[in-house]
Amino acid sequence: MNGVHDLGGKHGFGPVEREENEPYFHADWEKAVMVMNLIGLVKRIYNVDEFRHAIERMGQAEYLNTSYFEHWLASVSTLLVEKGVISREELEARTKEFEQNPQTPLPERKDPELLERMMRAVPKGMAEQSEPDPAPRFKAGDAVVTRNWQPPGHTRLPGYAQGHRGRIHTFHGVYVLPDAHAHGRGRCPEPLYSVGFESGELWGDTAEPRQRVYIDLWESYLKPVEG
Amino acid sequence: MGSHHSEPEPWVVHRVRALESLLIEKGLLSTEVVDKVVQTYEKDVGPMNGAKVVAHAWVDPAYKRRLLTDGTAAIAELGIGGRGGGDKMVVVENTPSVHNMVVCTLCSCYPWPVLGLPPVWYKSPAYRSRAVLEPRKVLAEFGVTLSEDIEIRLWDSSAEIRYMVLPLRPEGSEHLSEAELAALVTRDAMIGVAQVQAPTAVR
Numbered sequence: 001m002n003g004v005h006d007l008g009g010k011h012g013f014g015p016v017e018r019e020e021n022e023p024y025f026h027a028d029w030e031k032a033v034m035v036m037n038l039i040g041l042v043k044r045i046y047n048v049d050e051f052r053h054a055i056e057r058m059g060q061a062e063y064l065n066t067s068y069f070e071h072w073l074a075s076v077s078t079l080l081v082e083k084g085v086i087s088r089e090e091l092e093a094r095t096k097e098f099e100q101n102p103q104t105p106l107p108e109r110k111d112p113e114l115l116e117r118m119m120r121a122v123p124k125g126m127a128e129q130s131e132p133d134p135a136p137r138f139k140a141g142d143a144v145v146t147r148n149w150q151p152p153g154h155t156r157l158p159g160y161a162q163g164h165r166g167r168i169h170t171f172h173g174v175y176v177l178p179d180a181h182a183h184g185r186g187r188c189p190e191p192l193y194s195v196g197f198e199s200g201e202l203w204g205d206t207a208e209p210r211q212r213v214y215i216d217l218w219e220s221y222l223k224p225v226e227g
Numbered sequence: 228m229g230s231h232h233s234e235p236e237p238w239v240v241h242r243v244r245a246l247e248s249l250l251i252e253k254g255l256l257s258t259e260v261v262d263k264v265v266q267t268y269e270k271d272v273g274p275m276n277g278a279k280v281v282a283h284a285w286v287d288p289a290y291k292r293r294l295l296t297d298g299t300a301a302i303a304e305l306g307i308g309g310r311g312g313g314d315k316m317v318v319v320e321n322t323p324s325v326h327n328m329v330v331c332t333l334c335s336c337y338p339w340p341v342l343g344l345p346p347v348w349y350k351s352p353a354y355r356s357r358a359v360l361e362p363r364k365v366l367a368e369f370g371v372t373l374s375e376d377i378e379i380r381l382w383d384s385s386a387e388i389r390y391m392v393l394p395l396r397p398e399g400s401e402h403l404s405e406a407e408l409a410a411l412v413t414r415d416a417m418i419g420v421a422q423v424q425a426p427t428a429v430r
Contacts, residue, residue, distance in 0.1 A: 008332030009360045013353040024344045029243040031265045068350040094245035111257040125314035125340045127387035156385045211379045216386035
């Protein structure tokens with residue numbers, strides 16, 4: 001979707017501001033949000049593409065006015081409700097209870113099995129692994145042009161790279177197609193490539209010299225071209 | 228949190244506790260899991276993993292070749308990413324003529340198993356919007372000025388492939404051990420917004 005999350009090449013966000021000796025978390029609630037999301041992914045309550053798309057759906061103004069972990073919170077809440085794990089009503093009611101009685105302790109519960117499963121998953125990361133088929137249509141060096149198709153749903157073809165000519169750099173393997181997977185339309189595995197673009201092709205006369213952008217793109221995002 | 232009793236806690240704190248308590252009741256969460264997973268990211272999964280990979284590649288040319296050909300397998304060799312390895316990793320090498328930089332313009336994909344949790348600036352709209360458009364200006368803000376004949380390669384992590392930069396080994400580091408080299412390697416150098424500095428003290 002053509003949302004504000006698709007930030008590549010946008011103007012007006014100012015300098016990159018860094019924090020010296022930045023802590024991993026700036027508040028305890030961020031820790032809980034991170035772990036709840038990892039559980040949602042590891043227990044396959046939802047997949048990573050649904051997770052990313054639920055962030056994209058959170059509201060364009062709100063997206064820019066909230067932090068990374070607030071994005072995660074919005075997505076986790078949306079998906080837990082949509083997947084029927086909790087209801088919107090009980091979430092609102094429980095939130096009110098904590099607003100009125102902030103000191104209420106969280107319920108006690110031990111879950112060694114979940115703990116073990118999470119500790120095994122954490123060092124590996126949460127990304128999807130590759131699949132065996134289908135065979136790739138393109139090979140390294142092939143000239144391609146990206147589609148200009150403006151889908152209203154989830155896609156991983158950034159707006160700044162639509163309708164541009166590039167060259168296949170490498171074939172990564174076959175991966176689940178986010179455009180389908182985020183919308184409950186199955187896994188639809190497709191060959192995934194690293195595609196290189198000259199900066200002038202992307203940014204025209206304003207491009208900085210001697211720069212290339214490599215983007216990981218699924219086969220259906222690409223069309224062959226001569227050259 | 229909670230040190231200023233006069234200030235009401237923000238709504239987000241109550242919202243998160245509501246979610247936590249509901250998930251605990253439904254048998255999907257325990258506070259112990261939250262604590263242990265967080266502890267792992269704070270102590271065990273962080274840039275020291277990536278630094279170990281970089282230092283090993285600097286001292287062992289055969290390992291470096293394996294790392295650049297199949298990053299996932301070479302990183303798993305060092306016991307990083309758990310049994311069977313983690314996310315698919317591609318390691319891109321800085322050379323005297325090429326500088327690499329990693330970004331995720333669509334969200335904030337980041338190589339967690341080797342670098343841990345991303346810093347706020349990496350997730351910021353400023354970095355995500357500008358890195359692909361004007362990397363030299365962004366690098367200059369980070370204190371890195373590259374001559375115009377150096378090619379800059381941006382890796383936009385739009386899929387499930389995770390990227391890490393193998394920085395240039397600094398001149399004057401020939402006498403250092405692998406562990407000493409690892410201590411020089413910063414998170415920012417492995418994202419590609421810094422260069423690894425040689426130790427300044429004469430030894």
